[in-house]
Amino acid sequence: MAVRAPRKPSLNSRSTRGGAATRQRNAERSRAAILAAATAQFAANGLGGARVDEIARSAGVNKALLYHYFGNKQALFLAVLEATYAQIRGAEATLELEALSPSAAMERLVDFTWNYFVQHPEFITLVNSENLHRAAHLKRSKRVRALHHPLVERIGEVLERGAACGEFRAGVDPVQLYISIASLGYFYLSNAHTLGAVFERDLLSPREREARRLHVQEVVHGYLRPDASS
Amino acid sequence: MAVRAPRKPSLNSRSTRGGAATRQRNAERSRAAILAAATAQFAANGLGGARVDEIARSAGVNKALLYHYFGNKQALFLAVLEATYAQIRGAEATLELEALSPSAAMERLVDFTWNYFVQHPEFITLVNSENLHRAAHLKRSKRVRALHHPLVERIGEVLERGAACGEFRAGVDPVQLYISIASLGYFYLSNAHTLGAVFERDLLSPREREARRLHVQEVVHGYLRPDASS
DNA sequence: CATTTAATTAACTGAAAGGTTAGTTATATG
DNA sequence: CATATAACTAACCTTTCAGTTAATTAAATG
Structure with a gap:
């Protein structure tokens, strides 16, 4: 019924000026x-x-x-989430924690996590958005779940080695620890705007960011070191 | 120009059945x-x-x-934010940290923060939303800023007492520490849905929640305890 | 009690937004 | 090279939504 107007030149066609179209599709x-x-x-x-x-x-x-x-919009959002998680877990998988001493491995993991959050602010806002929706999209994704098993295993291995050689306290749950390592960086960056406003400090300046990185290292290391009385 | 239809009975009028309106405005x-x-x-x-x-x-x-x-909608949002911050800082102000030993004071602050986040999930999502907007609303609020000065001072006082009597390490920045205490609980609860999905654990069950509270206490205490070699 | 003030409302508006339709055309393939 | 396939598009549709208008009326006030 409705009469459609003829098409105008494609926005996608990358044609060189006055020449033939190079790639149109x-x-x-x-x-x-x-x-x-x-x-x-x-x-x-x-x-x-x-x-x-x-x-x-x-x-x-x-x-x-x-x-x-x-x-639809939601399926697109899930595709974005899956790509995003694949990215961070893929980068993380190259860390070679097994080749380092327990303390050095933990330091590297903490640095990696912090630096990744700093360099990929989109990770934080995307994950926050998904949490607002109670992980409704992620729960449907088997792909993402599979990405996380190796992470937990590798942290567990570092913790066991550390406990065995006396560098770390014993009995630490790798999931709890990973959540803590992530939280100390993630929350700071995710909430830098409100925290900065209420504490009247520019938490994202290079100087403050570096101070935070060191603080996170100190908290993780301070927690993991075994008790003096043992 | 336009002709308006006559009003129907007010939704707000709380009139007792068949009787006179009790309070209408x-x-x-x-x-x-x-x-x-x-x-x-x-x-x-x-x-x-x-x-x-x-x-x-x-x-x-x-x-x-x-x-x-x-x-408008944004001004309403700011009003909500102000009320929300006033609530948590008001409750926090009743903790009487000065009356406790440094360790006990810190434990109480950690427990309060954790419990507040557990009992007020709306705090977390509201603050997340404000951060998505780069604290655009909060930055305009002097009211909220003033709420936070006493908090920093009181934590600083506890830290100084703790360092003086040997319970805590020295040189801890109260703002960094507060952000860490908040982050260990906030991130866990804020991201419980995505974390639960990827680690395949129900992080919000009473058992897991209590395990997290204890873990946070251990991390904070483990970090603050002075080095054995001093 | 007359008059003003402020609480409260139904109905309206214009723009935006997610999603669909009905095509057109480059390109791979038998 | 004819044909099928899939990449790609302009225009359209429907609903939703923030915000407005013009009025009504309960109470406060002089």
């Missing part, structure tokens, strides 16, 4: 562009605050293509 | 109802996800009244 590139734009938008505004129109626009792609590939 | 009550409803809605859905219509509805009040009192 590329599913993989479009998919990746959508995912990257979605990551940025969801990170900046949360799931509810992000706008699908804006994601499509900043990906340089028609909105219907986004729906064609990802189905 | 109460500015203070309406204000409080709006604030309470807004707190719940903003906590559950974030600033962007909360719906003004829903806040008004669940407060039992017309939406225009909400705008009459609070101006």
Whole structure:
């Protein structure tokens, strides 16, 4: 019934000026562009605050293509989350903690975690957004769960070695410890704006950031060192 | 121009069945109802996800009244934030840390912070939402800033007493320490859904919650205890 | 008790937002 | 090279939503 107007030149066509179009279609590139734009938008505004129109626009792609590939906004959000977790766990897997002394391994893990959060602020806001939705998307993802088993095992191995050689206290739960290591950095960065406002300190200045990194190292090390009376 | 239909009976009039209206107007009550409803809605859905219509509805009040009192959605959000911070800092102020030994004072502060977060989950989601907006609302609030000076001073006093009597290590920054105490509990609760999903553990069960409280106490105490070699 | 003030409301508005439709066309394939 | 497939698009639709308007009326005030 409705009469459609003829198409205008494709936004996606990368044609050189006056020459032939170089590549006009590329599913993989479009998919990746959508995912990257979605990551940025969801990170900046949360799931509810992000706008699908804006994601499509900043990906340089028609909105219907986004729906064609990802189905709907929530499925796109889950795809972003999965890619995000795969990224951090993948980087983490290269740390080679087994090759280091327990104390050195723990220091490296703490530094890695802190630095990752500093360099990937989108990780924090995305995860926060997912928590606001009670992990409704993540719970459906087997992929993400599988990523985390090796992490717990490797921390457990470091803790056991540390306890055996007397560098660490015994009986530490690797999940509790990992959550603590993450929390000391994550919370600081995630809440830097409100904390900075109420304590009247610029917590994100290079100097303050470095002071925090050292503080986290001290807290973790201070906790793990065995009791003097043993 | 437009012809308005006549008003139907007020939703706010609490009239006893077949009798005279008992109280039909109460500015203070309406204000409080709006604030309470807004707190719940903003906590559950974030600033962007909360719906003004829903806040008004669940407060039992017309939406225009909400705008009459609070101006707009963002100003209402700030009012909620201010009330929320006043609540926690007010409760905290009754702890009487000065009357306790340094170790006991620190234990009480840690327990209070943990328990407050457990019992007031809305605090966490509200603050997260404000951080997503880079504390844009809070930065405008002098009221909230003033609430936090005494907190830092009181923690500093405990730390000094503890260092003087040998219970604590010396040189601890009270702001860093407070952020750490908060982070160990806040992050765990704020991210319990995603953490629970990836580690396949119900972190909010009473048993796990109590285990976390003890872990936080151990981390803080373990960090603060002075070095054996001193 | 007349008049003003403030509490309260139904209905409206314009814009935005998620999602759909009905196509067009580059490209891989038999 | 004809044809099927899938990449890609403009325009449209429907609902939702923040905010406004114009009025009504309970109470405070002189």
